[in-house]
Amino acid sequence: xxxxxxxxxxxxxxxxxxxxxxxxxxxxxxxxxxxxxxxxxxxxxxxxxxxxxxxxxxxxxxxxxxxxxxxxxxxxxxxxxxxxxxxxxxxxxxxxxxxxxxxxxxxxxxxxxxxxxxxxxxxxxxxxxxxxxxxxxxxxxxxxxxxxxxxxxxxxxxxxxxxxxxxxxxxxxxxxxxxxxxxxxxxxxxxxxxxxxxxxxxxxxxxxxxxxxxxxxxxxxxxxxxxxxxxxxxxxxxxxxxxxxxxxxxxxxxxxxxxxxxxxxxxxxxxxxxxxxxxxxxxxxxxxxxxxxxxxxxxxxxxxxxxxxxxxxxxxxxxxxxxxxxxxxxxxxxxxxxxxxxxxxxxxxxxxxxxxxxxxxxxxxxxxxxxxxxxxxxxxxxxxxxxxxxxxxxxxxxxxxxxxxxxxxxxxxxxxxxxxxxxxxxxxxxxxxxxxxxxxxxxxxxxxxxxxxxxxxxxxxxxxxxxxxxxxxxxxxxxxxxxxxxxxxxxxxxxxxxxxxxxxxxxxxxxxxxxxxxxxxxxxxxxxxxxxxxxxxxxxxxxxxxxxxxxxxxxxxxxxxxxxxxxxxxxxxxxxxxxxxxxxxxxxxxxxxxxxxxxxxxxxxxxxxxxxxxxxx
Amino acid sequence: xxxxxxxxxxxxxxxxxxxxxxxxxxxxxxxxxxxxxxxxxxxxxxxxxxxxxxxxxxxxxxxxxxxxxxxxxxxxxxxxxxxxxxxxxxxxxxxxxxxxxxxxxxxxxxxxxxxxxxxxxxxxxxxxxxxxxxxxxxxxxxxxxxxxxxxxxxxxxxxxxxxxxxxxxxxxxxxxxxxxxxxxxxxxxxxxxxxxxxxxxxxxxxxxxxxxxxxxxxxxxxxxxxxxxxxxxxxxxxxxxxxxxxxxxxxxxxxxxxxxxxxxxxxxxxxxxxxxxxxxxxxxxxxxxxxxxxxxxxxxxxxxxxxxxxxxxxxxxxxxxxxxxxxxxxxxxxxxxxxxxxxxxxxxxxxxxxxxxx
Numbered sequence: 001x002x003x004x005x006x007x008x009x010x011x012x013x014x015x016x017x018x019x020x021x022x023x024x025x026x027x028x029x030x031x032x033x034x035x036x037x038x039x040x041x042x043x044x045x046x047x048x049x050x051x052x053x054x055x056x057x058x059x060x061x062x063x064x065x066x067x068x069x070x071x072x073x074x075x076x077x078x079x080x081x082x083x084x085x086x087x088x089x090x091x092x093x094x095x096x097x098x099x100x101x102x103x104x105x106x107x108x109x110x111x112x113x114x115x116x117x118x119x120x121x122x123x124x125x126x127x128x129x130x131x132x133x134x135x136x137x138x139x140x141x142x143x144x145x146x147x148x149x150x151x152x153x154x155x156x157x158x159x160x161x162x163x164x165x166x167x168x169x170x171x172x173x174x175x176x177x178x179x180x181x182x183x184x185x186x187x188x189x190x191x192x193x194x195x196x197x198x199x200x201x202x203x204x205x206x207x208x209x210x211x212x213x214x215x216x217x218x219x220x221x222x223x224x225x226x227x228x229x230x231x232x233x234x235x236x237x238x239x240x241x242x243x244x245x246x247x248x249x250x251x252x253x254x255x256x257x258x259x260x261x262x263x264x265x266x267x268x269x270x271x272x273x274x275x276x277x278x279x280x281x282x283x284x285x286x287x288x289x290x291x292x293x294x295x296x297x298x299x300x301x302x303x304x305x306x307x308x309x310x311x312x313x314x315x316x317x318x319x320x321x322x323x324x325x326x327x328x329x330x331x332x333x334x335x336x337x338x339x340x341x342x343x344x345x346x347x348x349x350x351x352x353x354x355x356x357x358x359x360x361x362x363x364x365x366x367x368x369x370x371x372x373x374x375x376x377x378x379x380x381x382x383x384x385x386x387x388x389x390x391x392x393x394x395x396x397x398x399x400x401x402x403x404x405x406x407x408x409x410x411x412x413x414x415x416x417x418x419x420x421x422x423x424x425x426x427x428x429x430x431x432x433x434x435x436x437x438x439x440x441x442x443x444x445x446x447x448x449x450x451x452x453x454x455x456x457x458x459x460x461x462x463x464x465x466x467x468x469x470x471x472x473x474x475x476x477x478x479x480x481x482x483x484x485x486x487x488x489x490x491x492x493x494x495x496x497x498x499x500x501x502x503x504x505x506x507x508x509x510x511x512x513x514x515x516x517x518x519x520x521x522x523x524x525x526x527x528x529x530x531x532x533x534x535x536x537x538x539x540x541x542x543x544x545x546x547x548x549x550x551x552x553x554x555x556x557x558x559x560x561x562x563x564x565x566x567x568x569x570x571x572x573x574x575x576x577x578x579x580x581x582x583x584x585x586x587x588x589x590x591x592x593x594x595x596x597x598x599x600x601x602x603x604x605x606x607x608x609x610x611x612x613x614x615x616x617x
Numbered sequence: 618x619x620x621x622x623x624x625x626x627x628x629x630x631x632x633x634x635x636x637x638x639x640x641x642x643x644x645x646x647x648x649x650x651x652x653x654x655x656x657x658x659x660x661x662x663x664x665x666x667x668x669x670x671x672x673x674x675x676x677x678x679x680x681x682x683x684x685x686x687x688x689x690x691x692x693x694x695x696x697x698x699x700x701x702x703x704x705x706x707x708x709x710x711x712x713x714x715x716x717x718x719x720x721x722x723x724x725x726x727x728x729x730x731x732x733x734x735x736x737x738x739x740x741x742x743x744x745x746x747x748x749x750x751x752x753x754x755x756x757x758x759x760x761x762x763x764x765x766x767x768x769x770x771x772x773x774x775x776x777x778x779x780x781x782x783x784x785x786x787x788x789x790x791x792x793x794x795x796x797x798x799x800x801x802x803x804x805x806x807x808x809x810x811x812x813x814x815x816x817x818x819x820x821x822x823x824x825x826x827x828x829x830x831x832x833x834x835x836x837x838x839x840x841x842x843x844x845x846x847x848x849x850x851x852x853x854x855x856x857x858x859x860x861x862x863x864x865x866x867x868x869x870x871x872x873x874x875x876x877x878x879x880x881x882x883x884x885x886x887x888x889x890x891x892x893x894x895x896x897x898x899x900x901x902x903x904x905x906x907x908x909x910x911x912x913x914x915x916x917x918x919x920x921x922x923x924x925x926x927x928x929x930x931x932x933x934x935x936x937x938x939x940x941x942x943x944x945x946x947x948x949x950x951x952x953x954x955x956x957x958x959x960x961x962x963x964x965x966x967x968x969x970x971x972x973x974x975x
Contacts, residue, residue, distance in 0.1 A: 100907045100909075100910070101906070101907045104904065104906075104907075104909070174904065175904045179853055179903075179904070181851065181852045182852040182853060182904065182906060185851075185852070188789065188851065188852050188905075188906050189906040189907060274869075274870075275869055275870025275871070276808040276850070276870040277850070277851055277852075277869050278788075278808045278809075278811040278818070278850045278851060279850075279851040283808055283809045283811060287870070288870075289870065290870065290871060291853055291868055291869065291871070292868060292871065325729070325737060326736075326737040327737040327738065327739070327740065328739065328740070329741075330740060330741065331741075331742045331743075331747050332741065332742065333742070334742070334747050334751075356855070356864045356865050356866060357866045357868070357873075358847075358865060358866050358871060358873030361769065361770070361774075364769060364773070365766050365769060365770065368762060368765055368766060368769065369762055369766070372758045372761060372762045372765075373758065375754060375758050376751060376755050376758060379750070379751075379754040380747070380750065380751055380754075382718060383750045384747075386718065386721050386722060386725065387740070387746075389722070389725040389726060389729060390729065390740075391729060391737060391738035391740065392725075392729045392737045392738075393729065393731050393732065393735050393737040394663070394726060394729050394730050394731055395655050395659060395731050396658065396659050396662035396663060396730070396731075401662060404666070404723075404726055408719060408722055408723075411714075411715060411718045411719060411722070412715065412719075415711040415714055415715050416711065418707065418710075418761060419707050419708070422703070422707065422761060422762075422765035422769075423765060423766075423769040424700050424765045424768035424769040424772060425700055425703060425704050425707065425765065427700065427772065427862060427863070427864050428697075428704075428859065428862045428864065430855075430864055431855065431857075431902045468638075468642070469658065470645075470658070471638070473658065473661075473662065477665065480669075481669070481673075484673065484677075488677060488680070489680060492680075492681070492684040492687070492688045493688075495688040495689070496689070496690060497690050497857075497859035499857065499900060499901075499902045499910075501904045501910075502909065502910040503909070503910040504910055505910070507910065507911045507913055508898055508900060508913060509895065509898060510859050510860070510898045511900075513687040514684075514687060584741065586737065586739075587736045587737035587738070587739050588739050589739055594736055594737070
């Protein structure tokens, strides 16, 4: 009896075995009251853990956005006084000016926070956790306990990273890519002292969190699918989370090794990345190391990482576009195929970040070739999304708008990747604002749009209430226009060759022409950032006071919408529904309604069954 | 007091927004629009999509045209002309894809907005068009890769034998430059020998280094291939010369290189730009610390004859620092017990050597 549904004790013990689709589930209402601590803090319920990831992610996004507003102030008005920020930044304002090392710390922490803490943990942590069990028809993750550990390692990692913002020597300042020797030598920049140590410790904890989560996601998708839920009936969200988890599992350990070797170089006198260095009046004894080795290790994670960030967004956008266009996603199998193609290729393109590092030019040729191949599956995805809209019957929910925005931004940012992936063109554009504009559109803003789309779409299932649509519309249009106003002109600055991570360009005649445009970008960025508080208000207000949601407010087909509004641990009060059809039966000719949920058997929909489905009646 | 005033105004504004928000909720409840599945907002958003496409597209086109002149750093190298052409032709290709897809995206969004009583077209897949739109990007990509690969191999191929050689070394936070002198050979350096005087770490027991000279700015001759030997003595830097479309990391412990052929002298570029103060600049383009943004050096492109003259006027490092030379001489005397020949003044032979190098 107990084998069918993980009792509370079993889930906590991490040995929960879920066999879906069988009887004897009724006793799950019987278990004893959970304490507040068990229910909301050290919870093993995937839904609670998802919310923990989401709210921590929102916290980090505010921090990351604030940092960017600070350095945009510097870039927009390099000559102005920053005296008024002294109460906030203290000694980092020197004689009315922002300390240049602190400027570098700002960009470093902005990148680290946004890429890892918001768009990896906040995005995939939230939605992989929330949606995998609900959409595949499982009571919980394979191991609720590991899942809980995953969040708490992330929390610990967050605490360490956050504390590094306040230490005497400042947070890490060698760029989010922490290339040694700069990141290895406190003599080179003060952020490479304790700040860098905390950064490395925090990232090590973060990687543990990712691996605990990833193993769990993969196991759950493989083992705990409900009856009838074959891999070819999985919603695209699940496919994307599944492949994302595999990418993370294979690539994060490599970053861990890079971090470990860097720790050795920093603290134990090894020379993995250090060689022939004379700094601060002293020749170091390190010889034979290679800074380029670090870059290979870093980008072996770093490039899959951008797909770790974007693929969950792709999956959710596919789902939301289909639901709100009231049409099946176009080319379901091609969408899975392109996700597989992207996942595979993402492991063999990393060195396109390194064309001009002195790496053998032949390697550059190989990586250019592989990089430009990856544009093909990406293009297929875009065409399929467009075809999904074609002849749809579109409802503009906020989630739908953000999904359309996602596609728009993904196109805008993805296309310039074709330029940057060309090694000959990258010679000029490497490390300029063209790169900054490119990745902020294609992985930064797009993934953020996927995140928002997901929050607006699944909010009713998360909290049993609706978010306010009007505020959602204002939030969308302000953000969408804001993002374009920031990042389109940034390409111009990049084509003109402006280097990134510059405190000011005023020292160069070559980079003197775009002072006004930089002001404009700064204004747009700061306004768009403040616009996010509309979302934050809407989010927290709606948790408590939003309109009550119905069970399936978007008339959607996937399994999570068959659960009750008040969701307990275990997800379905009775039996787990079995699955009979693919997740995109929208507007099927002959069907009574314009959607047929996955758990409706063909025998009940004889009027709409296609010829090959007749056999399955 | 002003701070308090500002805070008060902000607080009042928030209260006003809060009230407006409540009001909006109440009106939507009374008008019944909160319970309708698809209300007027749907139409408004569809129209906004169209407006965004038209107004946004126009604004983009205008701003691009307006900034176009400013976004092209004038080109002064042979390969720069080729990559520039490739850049803009690739931009046209992706521009077409951009416009097509964005127009379809927002046009479909507008055109296929919800209408009561209409049902979406059930269209799950179509193998033929899927094959077509997989092949088209694949073919376009293949063409772009091929063009890029050809140019890339040409640029990164071996430098011509008669290239003018010089060494650029990055350090926190400036550039140092070294020329090989009349023998056209850069002498051995060793980072352990670096000090305040010997910034390069010259090992003057190596005869090749005795005539090497350093310079405060980079001089290169127009129309001749120039081979930059690049290294760093502390952290990563990157040699970035936007006008020559040159970029290469400076890596401690791993010398790198890049060769290019300048096509316009500084004077010619000044005339072309109408800016008598124009200078080619070398910037650092890899984060290296506090002074990263100010790590600059001027580059002067001379007519070949002027270059030869400039080259002839330079005094070698050893000549300028006889103490350093002497200390090496002492050491080598002690070690080898065999005096090396002190080179005669280099200057006399230099013009011939410099010419030979052209």
